[in-house]
Amino acid sequence: xxxxxxxxxxxxxxxxxxxxxxxxxxxxxxxxxxxxxxxxxxxxxxxxxxxxxxxxxxxxxxxxxxxxxxxxxxxxxxxxxxxxxxxxxxxxxxxxxxxxxxxxxxxxxxxxxxxxxxxxxxxxxxxxxxxxxxxxxxxxxxxxxxxxxxxxxxxxxxxxxxxxxxxxxxxxxxxxxxxxxxxxxxxxxxxxxxxxxxxxxxxxxxxxxxxxxxxxxxxxxxxxxxxxxxxxxxxxxxxxxxxxxxxxxxxxxxxxxxxxxx
Amino acid sequence: xxxxxxxxxxxxxxxxxxxxxxxxxxxxxxxxxxxxxxxxxxxxxxxxxxxxxxxxxxxxxxxxxxxxxxxxxxxxxxxxxxxxxxxxxxxxxxxxxxxxxxxxxxxxxxxxxxxxxxxxxxxxxxxxxxxxxxxxxxxxxxxxxxxxxxxxxxxxxxxxxxxxxxxxxxxxxxxxxxxxxxxxxxxxxxxxxxxxxxxxxxxxxxxxxxxxxxxxxxxxxxxxxxxxxxxxxxxxxxxxxxxxxxxxxxxxxxxxxxxxxxxxxxxxxxxxxxxxxxxxxxxxxxxxxxxxxxxxxxxxxxxxxxxxxxxxxxxxxxxxxxxxxxxxxxxxxxxxxxxxxxxxxxxxxxxxxxxxxxxxxxxxxxxxxxxxxxxxxxxxxxxxxxxxxxxxxxxxxxxxxxxxxxxxxxxxxxxxxxxxxxxxxxxxxxxx
Numbered sequence: 110x111x112x113x114x115x116x117x118x119x120x121x122x123x124x125x126x127x128x129x130x131x132x133x134x135x136x137x138x139x140x141x142x143x144x145x146x147x148x149x150x151x152x153x154x155x156x157x158x159x160x161x162x163x164x165x166x167x168x169x170x171x172x173x174x175x176x177x178x179x180x181x182x183x184x185x186x187x188x189x190x191x192x193x194x195x196x197x198x199x200x201x202x203x204x205x206x207x208x209x210x211x212x213x214x215x216x217x218x219x220x221x222x223x224x225x226x227x228x229x230x231x232x233x234x235x236x237x238x239x240x241x242x243x244x245x246x247x248x249x250x251x252x253x254x255x256x257x258x259x260x261x262x263x264x265x266x267x268x269x270x271x272x273x274x275x276x277x278x279x280x281x282x283x284x285x286x287x288x289x290x291x292x293x294x295x296x297x298x299x300x301x302x303x304x305x306x307x308x309x310x311x312x313x314x315x316x317x318x319x320x321x322x323x324x325x326x327x328x329x330x331x332x333x334x335x336x337x338x339x340x341x342x343x344x345x346x347x348x349x350x351x352x353x354x355x356x357x358x359x360x361x362x363x364x365x366x367x368x369x370x371x
Numbered sequence: 372x373x374x375x376x377x378x379x380x381x382x383x384x385x386x387x388x389x390x391x392x393x394x395x396x397x398x399x400x401x402x403x404x405x406x407x408x409x410x411x412x413x414x415x416x417x418x419x420x421x422x423x424x425x426x427x428x429x430x431x432x433x434x435x436x437x438x439x440x441x442x443x444x445x446x447x448x449x450x451x452x453x454x455x456x457x458x459x460x461x462x463x464x465x466x467x468x469x470x471x472x473x474x475x476x477x478x479x480x481x482x483x484x485x486x487x488x489x490x491x492x493x494x495x496x497x498x499x500x501x502x503x504x505x506x507x508x509x510x511x512x513x514x515x516x517x518x519x520x521x522x523x524x525x526x527x528x529x530x531x532x533x534x535x536x537x538x539x540x541x542x543x544x545x546x547x548x549x550x551x552x553x554x555x556x557x558x559x560x561x562x563x564x565x566x567x568x569x570x571x572x573x574x575x576x577x578x579x580x581x582x583x584x585x586x587x588x589x590x591x592x593x594x595x596x597x598x599x600x601x602x603x604x605x606x607x608x609x610x611x612x613x614x615x616x617x618x619x620x621x622x623x624x625x626x627x628x629x630x631x632x633x634x635x636x637x638x639x640x641x642x643x644x645x646x647x648x649x650x651x652x653x654x655x656x657x658x659x660x661x662x663x664x665x666x667x668x669x670x671x672x673x674x675x676x677x678x679x680x681x682x683x684x685x686x687x688x689x690x691x692x693x694x695x696x697x698x699x700x701x702x703x704x705x706x707x708x709x710x711x712x713x714x715x716x717x718x719x720x721x722x723x724x725x726x727x728x729x730x731x732x733x734x735x736x737x738x739x740x741x742x743x744x745x746x747x748x749x750x751x752x753x754x755x756x757x758x759x760x761x762x763x764x765x766x767x768x769x770x771x772x773x774x775x776x777x778x779x780x781x782x783x784x785x786x787x788x789x790x791x792x793x794x795x796x797x798x799x800x801x802x803x
Contacts, residue, residue, distance in 0.1 A: 174784075177783075187787040188784070189787075189788035189791065213784075225795070226763075226792065227792070228788055232738065312750060
């Protein structure tokens with residue numbers, strides 16, 4: 110039995126097909142989010158990869174910022190519960206999840222079954238989000254995927270004191286014009302994000318293990334900065350970017366089997 | 372479809388309009404009362420009497436005893452914000468008037484409105500200027516410290532006096548006697564000064580009558596709020612926010628007694644018939660912490676309604692249930708009226724009581740950009756209450772009057788997350 114989970118984010122679309130609630134048979138990430146062809150492409154490609162047709166899906170759950178716009182899903186669930194479930198599947202010992210998405214950041218406390226117990230989200234501001242990193246990578250003229258490895262070369266992270274994305278942009282430009290090495294600026298940017306997010310995450314405590322979820326978790330510079338700020342190891346799974354979609358597919362399976370029992 | 376050059380509306384395609392629920396009698400009475408408040412102030416002004424503006428938790432009974440007409444800037448700004456008319460006032464205040472964007476939005480709206488009344492600004496007044504220009508200001512700092520600077524600026528701008536009572540912050544869980552004496556002395560002096568300024572005479576007998584009315588109103592207001600403990604709650608909780616003007620602006624008036632008696636009667640009828648004005652099945656009962664997010668009240672309600680969430684308890688509205696029996700009691704009660712004047716222990720114990728009484732399954736905290744004092748304590752209150760009560764919560768960024776400080780998508784995600792946790796808790800409880 111197959112279930113389908115799709116996470117339509119603000120900057121990317123992630124799709125997962127799960128077999129019998131356990132086995133990921135296909136997963137796709139497209140770097141285009143809600144309002145673009147990204148969700149459609151993610152869906153088409155994941156079905157192609159799985160070599161099954163949409164008719165073979167028993168239940169579909171959509172999550173993410175664009176979840177309200179999806180008209181074919183059986184149900185929509187918040188990305189909070191989906192990331193909780195997805196990370197529990199990938200890293201079962203985790204009890205605290207930090208998810209930095211394109212336009213929000215969240216800290217989740219979860220139980221031993223991957224259920225959401227408590228959460229905190231960023232305030233109405235782009236600081237500490239993936240969008241912040243996108244803007245900074247653009248100013249540095251560095252591919253967003255290279256920002257992490259670049260920052261790892263730094264021995265003297267620059268201080269980025271502004272939390273406001275717009276002001277931080279000016280600050281970074283000023284550092285560039287002062288010939289501060291790119292790696293130091295990149296490391297400073299990661300520290301800035303980590304400080305902002307850790308401040309929020311620590312409000313719900315840091316019950317071990319702690320993991321990062323979402324696309325920003327693939328940035329090794331941010332992960333290391335988070336470890337320093339949280340003062341604990343932060344686990345990352347290679348499929349972290351798809352955690353929301355995985356959680357959606359698992360919840361779809363749970364929902365379908367529960368309804369079948371009834 | 373276009374025929375013969377004219378646009379024809381396809382009636383079959385147009386969605387049928389949902390009939391509007393008739394306004395309950397209590398709401399009609401409330402609207403009449405509000406109209407009368409502004410109209411009486413206008414007429415008094417025309418007669419050459421002095422009219423005041425007052426902070427929302429000023430001892431209103433003083434003005435009522437003296438027969439003074441008083442209007443309420445906070446309440447008025449909330450109304451402008453709720454009707455989506457705040458934008459030109461916010462722009463005027465932050466632009467030509469030169470105030471900071473970080474100020475309380477009630478203050479921003481009112482300072483710009485006052486500037487129009489003072490012929491210094493040209494913003495069109497959406498209500499035709501029913502908030503007539505004041506001759507004096509009545510001020511307490513029990514609800515807010517920014518009010519002192521806001522009123523100081525109004526006083527300077529319009530060259531009018533402020534009658535001020537410093538109500539003190541309460542570091543203890545009670546109001547100390549020295550504080551009562553300090554506030555009482557100010558009340559005595561204020562009454563003398565206000566009489567001298569307005570030409571009115573203080574009448575102890577009238578004061579006792581007003582106090583009696585005020586006490587009756589406080590009792591009725593508290594009772595209406597407390598009746599929300601029934602299941603399902605007899606009202607949609609947000610409706611009680613609408614009745615606040617009866618307490619904020621008319622606490623010492625007999626007309627409020629009539630409104631609140633009618634409201635209580637309507638609530639009792641709902642309880643008796645086992646129904647509610649809440650439009651869908653009440654699936655979850657929550658408490659609301661903080662001032663209403665007036666510009667998005669409709670969106671708040673709509674989102675909550677999607678999940679069957681009814682707001683059955685609020686720390687905000689009950690602030691106006693002020694009980695006392697004499698001038699010393701008045702001093703004590705007005706020191707202890709608002710969350711912003713109380714220490715964290717008092718706040719937390721009041722909220723814990725409410726969560727229990729109303730059987731709440733979650734709390735929504737409005738992180739109100741306009742009220743830094745309230746936000747300052749909110750995070751710690753969240754942490755302690757969640758730990759003690761064992762119920763989930765969520766918070767959202769918003770503003771009591773500045774529509775720019777809110778994101779609909781963020782609110783929706785937070786509420787959905789809260790529902791998912793409440794649902795889990797409910798299922799766990801049912802499964803033992």
